[in-house]
Structure formats: C-alpha cells, structure tokens
Amino acid sequence: MLIKKFLPILILLSSVSVAVAQDATSQTAIPQATPDPQQQQEEKAKLEKKAIALLEQVVTESQASKLPENRIRVQIAAGDMLWDKSASRARGLLTDAGALLGQMMLEVDRTDRSDVQNLNQLRQELVLTAGRHDAELGYQLLRSTQQQQTPANNAPGQGRRFNLDQGNNLEQNLLATIATTDPKFAYQRAVESLDKGEFPTALNRILTELQSKDAELFKKLSDKALGRLASDSLLASREATSVAVNLLIAGPRATNTAGVATNTDANATARATSPVLNESAYHDLMDNAITAALSVTSAGPMVNNPRGGGGARVFRGPQQQQQQQTQPSDEQTRQNNARTVLFSLQAMLPQIDQYLPERAQSVRQKLTDLGINNNSTMNFGNQMRVAMEQGTSDSLETAAKTAPPQIQSRLYQQAAQKAVDEGNTDKALQIATDHLDESGRNSIMQAVDFKKLTTTASPEKLNEIKQKLAALPSDSDRVKYLTDLATATEKDNPKLALKFLDDARNLVTKRAASYKDFEDQIKVADAYASIEPKHAFEIIDMGIAQINELLNAATVLNGFEVDMFKDGELSLRSDSDLVGMVARYGAELASLAKVDFEGARITADKFQLPEPRMNAKLSIVQSILGTQPLASVNSRRNPNFQFFMR
Incomplete structure (x- = not known):
C-alpha cells in the first residue's frame, strides 16, 4: 500500500532529476522572424471561415433536438456570433428563436416554478442579445414575447401559478444594454x-x-x-x-x-x-x-x-x-x-x-x-461586497477585520493566499503571522516558498524543488505548483518548463475520483497548450472518455439521484456539477482551438451525447470569432453551458 501511495511522487522526483542531466543550462529562445501582417490576416480569415462552417453545422444539428429550449439557446448563440459576419442571417436566427419561445410560453406549465424561471431566463438572453446588436430588434422581441399576466394564485387545488413576465426589469436591462452600443x-x-x-x-x-x-x-x-x-x-x-x-x-x-x-x-x-x-x-x-x-x-x-x-x-x-x-x-x-x-x-x-x-x-x-x-x-x-467585487488581498483583509469569528480565519487565509498570487510575499507572511494558526501559517509559508521559486527556477535548484514538492500534502498541490513553475520558466527555458509539465501530467493521467481531479487535468492541459498541444489533447481525451461514462450513468439515474435529462435529452440549462464540468472541458477546447482548430473540433466529437458536442463546438466558434459574452443581468440562475451565458 505504501509503495502504491508514494509511487507517483517517486516517479515525479526521478523525472525532475532527469532534467538536470538532460539540460544543465538555461535554454535561450531562438529569435523568431516577425510574422507577415498580410499572411496573418489571410490565416485569420481562413480560420474564421472554418469556424462559421462549424457553426452552421451545429445549427443544423440542433434542429434534431427534442427540447425546444436547447434549439433556442443554439439559435441565440449562433445569432450573436454571426451578426458581424451576416446580420440578415443572424436576425433570422434570433427571430426564429423568438417565435419558438413564444410557442413555449403558451404551452408551459405555469405551476412549475423551474420551467417558468427557465423561460424567463431564455427571454432575457434572447432580448438582450438582440438588443446589443439592433435596438429595434431587441424591442421587437421584447414585445413579441410579452405574455399576458395571470393571477399568481389559482383556484384551490390547482396549485400556485407563476408569472412568465419579468415586468419592467427586462426593459430596463435592455435599455442599459443598448446604451453600450447605441x-x-x-x-x-x-x-x-x-x-x-x-x-x-x-x-x-x-x-x-x-x-x-x-x-x-x-x-x-x-x-x-x-x-x-x-x-x-x-x-x-x-x-x-x-x-x-x-x-x-x-x-x-x-x-x-x-x-x-x-x-x-x-x-x-x-x-x-x-x-x-x-x-x-x-x-x-x-x-x-x-x-x-x-x-x-x-x-x-x-x-x-x-x-x-x-x-x-x-x-x-x-x-x-x-x-x-x-x-x-x-x-x-x-x-x-x-x-x-x-x-x-x-x-x-x-x-x-x-x-x-x-x-x-x-x-x-x-x-x-x-x-x-x-x-x-x-x-x-x-466589506464583503467590496471583497467580492475587487478580489484583492487588501479587500479580503479588510473584510476579515469585521467578519464574525467563525469565518474570520478563513478570510485571512484567503487574503494571505491572494497576496502570494499577487507577488506580495511579505504581506502574505505578515497576515499569516498575525492571524493564522500553525497549520495555516505553514500552508502560506509553503506557498511563499514556491512563489519565490517560480521567479528563480533553474536547473541548479531542482534538488530544492524536489524536496518542496515531496513535502506538499496532495497531488493537487503538486500539480498547481508544477504548472506555476512551467509558466514561469516557459519563456527562458522551454525544455525545463516541459519537464515540469511532464511531471504534472504523470500526476493527472489517472482516473478522476472527484471534480477536483478533472480540474487538475484541465489545468495541466491548458499549460501544455503553448508548449506541446499534443499532450494537451491527450489529457482532454482522457477526461472526455470518463465524462461520457458518467453521463451514461446519469441517464440511468435520472429522476432518482440526478435530474439532468428531460424527454431523454440533456437539458442545457442543468445546473449540476457534471454539466458544469462538461462546460469546462468545452471551454478548454475553445482555448486549444486557437492553437489547433482541427484538433479541437475532432476532440469535441468525442463527446458521445449530442448536447455536449454542440456546446463544445459553439465554444470553439465563439473563441475563434472573438465574440464577447453578454453579462447576465439580474439573473439568479447560473447555467453551466457557457455558450448561452450571454
């Protein structure tokens, strides 16, 4: 058991040592020729053409979806992304989405709070997406999807009925959205x-x-x-x-x-x-x-x-x-x-x-x-509102000073860690010394040590790095610091950076036992993107294969332990952790598409269910076309699939 437990660490340590023998000196990046601007534009145009073709393919595939809400979300996303390329095509997609949404509103069970909230959210996404491109179209869809209000309380025995209309709020949000463009x-x-x-x-x-x-x-x-x-x-x-x-x-x-x-x-x-x-x-x-x-x-x-x-x-x-x-x-x-x-x-x-x-x-x-x-x-x-808005070590420390005792230590820990991330190690140590217990102080001191190493990492310090990695409490911590070290050394010593990532890959190429393990896989894949994309896709492939297994299991458990499928189809509005992880892998493929579009497209097809495939491909297109998502306004729901978070 002990051998199995420490085997990944032993592999990691021996692998790091090899870096010394293979490359004892810092690598000097070879100067690259200045890219030709015209050639860059031509390549960009070709890539965008491929992305638009992929988008049209997804729109066509979405017509086979059983759930109208899934078709609507694809139409909204596609209309948004196509507007600058073909306004007439985009207008048609958004108008079709409005017509389909209007039909859903007539048929919805108004005693089902979840369904009513879903339609209100869909309406908001549609109206605001249209409004930021064309003010008149936004108001047109606002009016065409307006439903007559009904009393909130129905007759006895029929259950409470919920209103579809968001009242004046949506119109005000539309006006604020239009203000940014018109x-x-x-x-x-x-x-x-x-x-x-x-x-x-x-x-x-x-x-x-x-x-x-x-x-x-x-x-x-x-x-x-x-x-x-x-x-x-x-x-x-x-x-x-x-x-x-x-x-x-x-x-x-x-x-x-x-x-x-x-x-x-x-x-x-x-x-x-x-x-x-x-x-x-x-x-x-x-x-x-x-x-x-x-x-x-x-x-x-x-x-x-x-x-x-x-x-x-x-x-x-x-x-x-x-x-x-x-x-x-x-x-x-x-x-x-x-x-x-x-x-x-x-x-x-x-x-x-x-x-x-x-x-x-x-x-x-x-x-x-x-x-x-x-x-x-x-x-x-x-102070907590400020801390959430700013997310700085200063704001977190200020919030901690007035926090209730039961959460004060946690806030100070977050403030110290944030100071480390900001590069202010002296402040991090001061917060830890003044406010944290021994365990918390030790954790921050380790973080500070690794932060300093990322700024001075070199083959000569590999023995020190080995010792500090071995002292970390979990593989997840080792993955974090190995990817940080790779990022810090990538520019001046790409071979050493690749070695750090290979060590991290040894830790994540195993069957995920938690969502944290999936996150670690994505973290390593993302770090590989600019150094060795092939390994990034290998890691993503492994994660998608396991997610396919989990989604298949969820189809069996649906209605019992999970509620992710409706009429046998994965609902793109599900807020489950598993659907959220599907979105995370789609987002990583979108990032990799900038390096290898075909590789990202092929990998997206490895999702077995059509809904995750569509999500991943739409995320890829969004990345290539550079469409900026529209921030969700006054929405209490946080849908997981990213392409419709607009």
Whole structure:
C-alpha cells in the first residue's frame, strides 16, 4: 500500500532529476522572424471561415433536438456570433428563436416554478442579445414575447401559478444594454420616460455610457434627470428612489488639473459602478435624499434590517408583503420610499461626512431614534461586497477585520493566499503571522516558498524543488505548483518548463475520483497548450472518455439521484456539477482551438451525447470569432453551458 501511495511522487522526483542531466543550462529562445501582417490576416480569415462552417453545422444539428429550449439557446448563440459576419442571417436566427419561445410560453406549465424561471431566463438572453446588436430588434422581441399576466394564485387545488413576465426589469436591462452600443437611442428613450414622469432604473448606466461617448447628450440627460429628482419625487416614486440611490452610491466624479475624471472620496475604490455626477450635482442630490430620509416617522417592519443600503433594493418584511395585496395609500408609499432612502444612506455615511458634514449628525440621529444601528453587521456586509467585487488581498483583509469569528480565519487565509498570487510575499507572511494558526501559517509559508521559486527556477535548484514538492500534502498541490513553475520558466527555458509539465501530467493521467481531479487535468492541459498541444489533447481525451461514462450513468439515474435529462435529452440549462464540468472541458477546447482548430473540433466529437458536442463546438466558434459574452443581468440562475451565458 505504501509503495502504491508514494509511487507517483517517486516517479515525479526521478523525472525532475532527469532534467538536470538532460539540460544543465538555461535554454535561450531562438529569435523568431516577425510574422507577415498580410499572411496573418489571410490565416485569420481562413480560420474564421472554418469556424462559421462549424457553426452552421451545429445549427443544423440542433434542429434534431427534442427540447425546444436547447434549439433556442443554439439559435441565440449562433445569432450573436454571426451578426458581424451576416446580420440578415443572424436576425433570422434570433427571430426564429423568438417565435419558438413564444410557442413555449403558451404551452408551459405555469405551476412549475423551474420551467417558468427557465423561460424567463431564455427571454432575457434572447432580448438582450438582440438588443446589443439592433435596438429595434431587441424591442421587437421584447414585445413579441410579452405574455399576458395571470393571477399568481389559482383556484384551490390547482396549485400556485407563476408569472412568465419579468415586468419592467427586462426593459430596463435592455435599455442599459443598448446604451453600450447605441447611446443616442438609449438617450432618446430615457428622455421620453422622464418627460412622462417616469424614472428609468437604467438611467445611471445610460449616463455612464454617454459620459464617455457623447458629452453633450450626457449633460442634457443628467441635467434633466437631476431636475426631476427633488426630495418630493423621491418620496412619491419608488423608481425615482432607486435611480437616486444608484447615482449616490457610486460617489461623485472629479476633474483633476489635467482634465481627467477621477474619483475623490475615500470609498471610490470600493465601488463597482462608475461615478457620473460632478461634486456639485452629487452634493445637491445627496441633500435631496437626506431631506426625504428625515421625513421617516417610524422604522416600520424594516427596523434593524442589517442589509443597509443596497442601491436598487427596496426592503420588505412579511407585513409589507401582506400589505401589497392592497394598494397602499399615498402616505404609506411616501413612508416606504423614505425608509428605503434612509437605509441606503446608512451605508453612505462616509460620503455624507465628506460632502454634507452639516447634515451628517441629523442622519445619524434619525437612525438612532429609529433603532437602526446595527453598524457592525452592516459594515461587514459592505466589506464583503467590496471583497467580492475587487478580489484583492487588501479587500479580503479588510473584510476579515469585521467578519464574525467563525469565518474570520478563513478570510485571512484567503487574503494571505491572494497576496502570494499577487507577488506580495511579505504581506502574505505578515497576515499569516498575525492571524493564522500553525497549520495555516505553514500552508502560506509553503506557498511563499514556491512563489519565490517560480521567479528563480533553474536547473541548479531542482534538488530544492524536489524536496518542496515531496513535502506538499496532495497531488493537487503538486500539480498547481508544477504548472506555476512551467509558466514561469516557459519563456527562458522551454525544455525545463516541459519537464515540469511532464511531471504534472504523470500526476493527472489517472482516473478522476472527484471534480477536483478533472480540474487538475484541465489545468495541466491548458499549460501544455503553448508548449506541446499534443499532450494537451491527450489529457482532454482522457477526461472526455470518463465524462461520457458518467453521463451514461446519469441517464440511468435520472429522476432518482440526478435530474439532468428531460424527454431523454440533456437539458442545457442543468445546473449540476457534471454539466458544469462538461462546460469546462468545452471551454478548454475553445482555448486549444486557437492553437489547433482541427484538433479541437475532432476532440469535441468525442463527446458521445449530442448536447455536449454542440456546446463544445459553439465554444470553439465563439473563441475563434472573438465574440464577447453578454453579462447576465439580474439573473439568479447560473447555467453551466457557457455558450448561452450571454
């Protein structure tokens, strides 16, 4: 048993030693001739032609799919990728998808929450994908897929019925999407809404786009919007409240002496949204918001809500949900909106201190009077949002300082590891020394040692590398550091880098026992792509063969232990880990296609089921054509197949 356990390590160590004998000196890369630009363009055109042919093949194959949702997702993805090559063909695909979606909406079981959510997601993908290419087509599909609302609660015994329509949210998301490609169209729509007394919740995103693309329209729209956002408007309209809070939480912009827009307040780096208001406008809008917030007379059902000021969120407790069954009075509406503003201002106290210090005490006093004073919980929530948005060692360390004790150590560990990844080993060691137990410190010290080795790796240090690899607790750790070493040495010593990868390959060429093992296979294959693509495909082939076995087993277990198939076909909206791994292998083939298109296409055909094959091929086409996915907006679902995450 011991021999079997340590055999991979022994092979690894002996293999690393061979590198010294074979290559005791650093390899010098041979200078390459400068590529001919015209030849590069010709090769690129040939490759794109192959990709488009493959895409049309997938579209044809998808027509045999039993599940209309799978056909729709292929049509959406294909329409998106073909738009720049053939707008008429792409328009036809998106229009066909809309017609098929409309038919699904008529036939869907509205008592099945999952099916209804799936259709809402499909509708969002279709409308937003069309909208970013053609504003009118986006609105056309928005209207053609609009379904009449039905009461959420049906007659007794028939179960609860769920609504298909996403209300105004989808239209606002469409408007924000259009703003990135056609800001003038979005400007006109926003002005029309404001003139009708409406407040488009996408206004801040439209202003963000106009700010960089059309200064004149930006000024016109911002002036008009600010003129409508008086304190009384904030109290009367939930949408006005949402717009104002979103503009405020982004902070102000400022212009330095060089005329460049910059963020000025201390929290500027902590926000994901771009500031659009200058300091004067920001001051005035904040003043209006404070006036509205101070009109609150009671905390109501939201007292001590720890979530604070999510900009576009309106917090509701059970009492409010019950009240929504009847139309609230004007005074109830004004109080609800005032509470929303007050909760939002709680998260913006630093900005109030900076820009309206004379009103800061009034806001704090109102929060205290209403018992809204759970600052520690709110602060941790804010810091965690920042940590997730930025993902830096600084943001993680800051979040750890205010975290509950049960997760504090984990956050400090993540902060230290992130510091290692950033190359700041001194900071990583300091965090480990100050905040981690012995086990955590040892783990970070190992990570620091390997980080230093990746910057100084050479044949002369192979004995040291052998010892450190042997001390690691798992093969997965060895794979990580071997691929890091290969990446670090690839440029100056490709032969040594290849040796590191060969050692890593010895560790992953075994039957995967977990999804982590699959991830390690992909990691090594990805590292091989630029050095020895043949080995990359060999590793991917092995993984696909085992995934085929697991998918075949899932067909037997479907309906019992798993729920991945519908009408005998793999649903492309499944959120299972196995389907997620299928998508990961498809994404890796997409990366390898840039090195060897035919090899990637042939490997994709090794998926036995048609749905994974289509996914992999669409991922390949997306990679070659350079289509940028459209970020999913306001979606709680995270479909695994990547080609329809648009």
